[in-house]
Amino acid sequence: MDISSSRKIRSISYAKYGYLFILPFFVVYAFFQVYPLFNTFYLSTQKSTTETGSVVLENVGLDNFRAILFGEGKSTDDAGNVIYKETRQAGAIKKDFFRVMGNTLILWFGNFIPQIIISLLLAAWFTDAYLKVKGKGFFKIVMYMPNIITAASVAALFVMLFSDSQLGAINSMIHNAGGETVPFVSGKDQSRVLIMIIQTWMWFGNTTIMLMSGIMGINPSLFEAANIDGASPNQQFFLITIPLLKPIMLYTMVTSMIGGLQMFDIPYLYNVGTSQNPFTETIAVFIYNHFHNIKPNYGYSASSSVVLFVITALLGSICFAVNRDKDNTPKAKRGAKALKNKLGGL
Amino acid sequence: MKNLKKTLAMISSVVMAGSVFAACGGSTESTGDTTTAAPAADATTAAAAEGETEAAPAETEAAAEGGDAAATDKLTVLCWNTDDIDPMLKLFCEKTGHTADEFNVKSFGCGGGEAAENYDAYLADANNDADIMFVEADWALKYINDDNATQALSNIGFSDADYADLYGYTIEIGKSTSGVQKGLSWQAAAGGFCYREDLADKYLGVKTPDEFQALVSDWDKFMETAGKVKEASGGTTAMTSTLAGVWQVFSAARTNPWVADNKLQLDDECKKYIDLAKTMYDNGYVIKDLAQWNNDWYAAGQTDSTMGYFVSTWGFGDAILSQAAGGEGGTTYGKWKVVVGPQPFYWGGTWATVATRCNNPELAKEFISFFTTNAETAQAYSESKGEYVSNQKAMEGVLANGSYTGVGVLGGQNQFETLNVVAADINMAGGITPYDSVIKQAFNDAVTQYCQGNYADVDSTIDAFVDNVAASLPDLDYSNFE
Known part of the structure; x- marks a missing residue:
């Protein structure tokens, strides 16, 4: 009796400190993450009006979602019943919503694909035991550098270089050489391509380092064995490196996807004038613009955020599900073994 | 190789540390700007401005509180840049004997279009003092129609007769939708x-x-x-x-x-x-x-x-x-x-409105009328800044006087x-x-x-x-x- 009670007290006193130590994180997390998350769900059912100056909220249920997803707004029929039909306002916001979703996907694909190709190539070169690239550390730092520069500076730099008119740095060269100026910042394709390039340039170093650590985590004896068995570098790359890199690749893809869906800074800042370029306006910019307006629409912002949250959660869990399957049935390793067997049999 | 790595790590950390300082330099510089740009700013407001730029929540709060305690009897002017308020204050203090210490310029250092957002955030805290708010025509009504933000000029002692010399359109824009005069512009833009x-x-x-x-x-x-x-x-x-x-x-x-x-x-x-x-x-x-x-x-x-x-x-x-x-x-x-x-x-043009929470109505009135309804001082301002003012008499005076000969450009x-x-x-x-x-x-x-x-x-x-x-x-x- 005595022993058990004293034991109990001792264990409680230790746990208490443990909880105390981790408390700050949970407090901060609740305040800055959980509360805003739930508040977003709440705001997505509200409509904000500013007739008197300060923002007044009104509960509208799922009307915001009806508007942004289906273009249906509330109105009354001849008998005075509330009906939902396509209205100009809801139609316009729906069109905008799908436009910015499209922009987001285009910009994400356009920077993810070149980024992963370049990173994979560089990572393979830098980790190749026989290539012995000199100054690896230097290159790693140089490639990582663009990521250290704040996005605002990068965007400002590119806007200055690529200004649309004949007075911009690049355009003045084109103009002086007798060519027609190119709208790098406001043109549809030009601005998108430029943003893809900026994003790729900023993030390929990060991805390269991630993939390099992934490749270095592969047991070198596999490469050695394959080499002794006479596998060509291409075979090694496609049959050993790539399959064993899949978990890291998936991780990169998930983080890049989440980051890509929330892409904000460069598309928002790679812009001149007071209004947003409609061809590079991403979903995050759209949310921001409706929130920070002279006449804010908290409901549209919040409901778009919720849709974005659902999409991100869905895509994220798909990726993780795929990833987990791979872990449980190590096909990749079997692939490597199969290669080994095959080569060994020769 | 090891040394190379070390050197590179060193260089990059120095660069990173340097960029941190560069950022600091930038912000102190801008803080310096606000302070020099706002002669009214004493140590407390400078601290408030610094808190603002560095966006450290605790610091801002503390500084804002400190600033308020000292600024209760100061005339707080909300504006988005100091292009106007600086020359205005200079002339005002010169002519009236008031000192810059009686003013607290709260400049948000942004474009006119982004000012409203900053104003909202600032006004959301009931402890923040505001006496005069500068607004732009494009979004003036947001504040002029809001009785919680601005009050009628008649509350601080203006009467309709005072506006007789002003250009009609500058008066019109200062009226709320229901016709209450809440703002006056010193510019006829x-x-x-x-x-x-x-x-x-x-x-x-x-x-x-x-x-x-x-x-x-x-x-x-x-x-x-x-x-x-x-x-x-x-x-x-x-x-x-x-x-x-x-x-x-x-x-x-x-x-x-x-x-x-x-x-x-x-x-x-x-x-x-x-x-x-x-x-x-x-x-x-x-x-x-x-x-x-x-x-x-x-x-x-x-x-x-x-x-x-x-x-x-x-x-x-x-x-x-x-x-x-x-x-x-x-x-x-x-x-x-x-x-x-x-x-x-x-x-464009900028309108001066009186905040509802104004606790300094006499000085607010003196300040606004100095640049608008008072033809003599408005003329002085027009001549010193080279700005076309809203007071017709003042402009007639400037042209008749002939001492002002136009901007150099x-x-x-x-x-x-x-x-x-x-x-x-x-x-x-x-x-x-x-x-x-x-x-x-x-x-x-x-x-x-x-x-x-x-x-x-x-x-x-x-x-x-x-x-x-x-x-x-x-x-x-x-x-x-x-």
């Missing part, structure tokens, strides 16, 4: 077309502003002249820098407000503008794809790529023209002249003589609505896209404009466009 005298001589053979005015006295002539300039210069000189300036002229010429009976409407002037904008863009009468307020926009004034800018009274200094000329001693400084242009117009021409003609013709038939800033932007976005060839015709441009507005302002009625 009349504008004109500023052109390069040397280029006009070279391409058009025009020597005097009067001759030039004859060539641009209406839009048909303006376009014709633009064509001549384009041709004579071999395609290198555009008549005006951007469409944005042209738009200000049409915007001021509107005779209907954007919204009437909660219905969106499009004034005929706006339709005319769509056509004219497209013609100007296609013919190269504006510099292709040049954005207003961009660095390149100013740089254009130092090259021969543009004949002129549309400039409002506040734009003769560094805001537009002087900067475009390269500043004092710049390439084209002194080579500019101003004419009325195709249509008289006003552009005009090389001896007095812009007031031109603006005086313009100001007399300004009316506010268009009226303002609380939605103006959103709608104007939506309209300009649509026109820009049309010019760049993304919409096929005028109808689809108008359609896109209505969609732009409808997405932002769902509570308006769009039946006019169905």
Whole structure:
């Protein structure tokens, strides 16, 4: 009796400190993450009006979602019943919503694909035991550098270089050489391509380092064995490196996807004038613009955020599900073994 | 290899640490700016400003609290930059014997368009002091219609008789929708077309502003002249820098407000503008794809790529023209002249309103009346700053006095003589609505896209404009466009 009670007290006193130590994180997390998350769900059912100056909220249920997803707004029929039909306002916001979703996907694909190709190539070169690239550390730092520069500076730099008119740095060269100026910042394709390039340039170093650590985590004896068995570098790359890199690749893809869906800074800042370029306006910019307006629409912002949250959660869990399957049935390793067997049999 | 890595790690950490300091330098510099820019700022306000720039929540809070305790009996002025308040305070203190210590300038260091957001955040804390708030015409009604933000000028001792000398339109914009006078502007933001005298001589053979005015006295002539300039210069000189300036002229010429009976409407002037904008863009009468307020926009004034800018009274200094000329001693400084242009117009202007939480009504009244209703001091301000003020008597005084001879960038021409003609013709038939800033932007976005060839015709441009507005302002009625 005595022993058990004293034991109990001792264990409680230790746990208490443990909880105390981790408390700050949970407090901060609740305040800055959980509360805003739930508040977003709440705001997505509200409509904000500013007739008197300060923002007044009104509960509208799922009307915001009806508007942004289906273009249906509330109105009354001849008998005075509330009906939902396509209205100009809801139609316009729906069109905008799908436009910015499209922009987001285009910009994400356009920077993810070149980024992963370049990173994979560089990572393979830098980790190749026989290539012995000199100054690896230097290159790693140089490639990582663009990521250290704040996005605002990068965007400002590119806007200055690529200004649309004949007075911009690049355009003045084109103009002086007798060519027609190119709208790098406001043109549809030009601005998108430029943003893809900026994003790729900023993030390929990060991805390269991630993939390099992934490749270095592969047991070198596999490469050695394959080499002794006479596998060509291409075979090694496609049959050993790539399959064993899949978990890291998936991780990169998930983080890049989440980051890509929330892409904000460069598309928002790679812009001149007071209004947003409609061809590079991403979903995050759209949310921001409706929130920070002279006449804010908290409901549209919040409901778009919720849709974005659902999409991100869905895509994220798909990726993780795929990833987990791979872990449980190590096909990749079997692939490597199969290669080994095959080569060994020769 | 190890050493190389170490060295590189060292270099990169130094670079990173350096960038941290660079950032610090930047912010202290800007803090320094605010402090020097605001003579009123004592140690407490400087601390508040620093807290603001560094965005450290705890620090801001502490500083704001500290600032309030000391600032309760100071006159707190909310503004977005110190371009106006600095010269105003200087003259005010000089003439009235008040000291800068009695003022607390809360400048948010942003564009006029972003000011409202900062004001909202600032006013959300009931402990933050505010006495006078500067507002811009485009979003003035947001605050003027809000009794929790601003109060009637009659509360602090103004009466309607006081406004007799002011230009009518400056009074009108200061009224709430229900007709309560809540703001007064010290500027009559009349504008004109500023052109390069040397280029006009070279391409058009025009020597005097009067001759030039004859060539641009209406839009048909303006376009014709633009064509001549384009041709004579071999395609290198555009008549005006951007469409944005042209738009200000049409915007001021509107005779209907954007919204009437909660219905969106499009004034005929706006339709005319769509056509004219497209013609100007296609013919190269504006510099292709040049954005207003961009660095390149100013740089254009130092090259021969543009004949002129549309400039409002506040734009003769560094805001537009002087900067475009390269500043004092710049390439084209002194080579500019101003004419009325195709249509008289006003552009922008800042209104002073009294905050509801104003705890310093006497000084607030003294300050506002100093620059507006008091003709004598308003005249002094006009002469010292070179600004066309809202007080007609003051302007008559400036012109009669003759001691003011115009800004340097005009090389001896007095812009007031031109603006005086313009100001007399300004009316506010268009009226303002609380939605103006959103709608104007939506309209300009649509026109820009049309010019760049993304919409096929005028109808689809108008359609896109209505969609732009409808997405932002769902509570308006769009039946006019169905």
